[in-house]
Amino acid sequence: MSVLDLSRRLLALSQTGLHFSQEEYDRERYREMGQIAGELLALESKLTPDQVRATWMVEDGYSTPKVDVRGAVFRGDQVLMVKERVDGKWTLPGGWADVNDTPSHAVEKEIEQESGFTARAVKLAAICDRNKHNHPKFLYHVWKLFFICEITGGDFRTSYETTDVKFFPVTDLPELSTGRSTVAQIQNAYKHHLDRSLPTEFD
Structure with a gap:
């Protein structure tokens, strides 16, 4: 799998985890997962990690294609x-x-x-x-x-x-x-x- 594929999967897991998890410790881990994915994608693009996450997380809930x-x-x-x-x-x-x-x-x-x-x-x-x-x-x-x-x-x-x-x-x-x-x-x-x-x- 490419960096894009892996980062996209991490962002999807982060979004879905934040939707379902009520435990703050777990939510913090899912947020960190999204930050790491954004940083990985930023290495492959001209966007900053914050821009990547802002582009991706336009909606919450279970992440689907x-x-x-x-x-x-x-x-x-x-x-x-x-x-x-x-x-x-x-x-x-x-x-x-x-x-x-x-x-x-x-x-x-x-x-x-x-x-x-x-x-x-x-x-x-x-x-x-x-x-x-x-x-x-x-x-x-x-x-x-x-x-x-x-x-x-x-x-x-x-x-x-x-x-x-x-x-x-x-x-x-x-x-x-x-x-x-x-x-x-x-x-x-x-x-x-x-x-x-x-x-x-x-x-």
């Missing part, structure tokens, strides 16, 4: 992509799932917000652990849900998160925002688009 939803929409052999304002690179539309949203509604909402198209989720193609799919390193542990979706209306429109919206051939993709989606994940989604009978893939 975050959920990222991505919608793959195809026209023939082309896939709908949006250009991220943050890094100027391309990705499948999507983002963090919101509280009280179902997974399918979350991805449909993200597609509309980022591309202007309304869509319907028709199949869950894959559930991926971000750590296992060649994404850049990231503080949080993330599960990524890839849905096959079909356009029901709308038209090309950018948003405060996106600067461009286009269809690209699956075999000729633009420079990707690989923290969000990779070539392999897009090609895998295309495989599921062509054959809806394929079982959902998962790690």
Whole structure:
């Protein structure tokens, strides 16, 4: 396991321990565990230990993975992509799932917000652990849900998160925002688009 993996686990144990423990001596140990994890992560980043802990501990309670939803929409052999304002690179539309949203509604909402198209989720193609799919390193542990979706209306429109919206051939993709989606994940989604009978893939 990498320093990031180990530190992330320590931060999660610290957060969960502070949630469940009532004994002050134990709570002090869990706080120290979080401090050590923050210091380890600071060695791997440009953040200070305090900034790491502040970024991580935005909520309390039992620590669980975050959920990222991505919608793959195809026209023939082309896939709908949006250009991220943050890094100027391309990705499948999507983002963090919101509280009280179902997974399918979350991805449909993200597609509309980022591309202007309304869509319907028709199949869950894959559930991926971000750590296992060649994404850049990231503080949080993330599960990524890839849905096959079909356009029901709308038209090309950018948003405060996106600067461009286009269809690209699956075999000729633009420079990707690989923290969000990779070539392999897009090609895998295309495989599921062509054959809806394929079982959902998962790690």
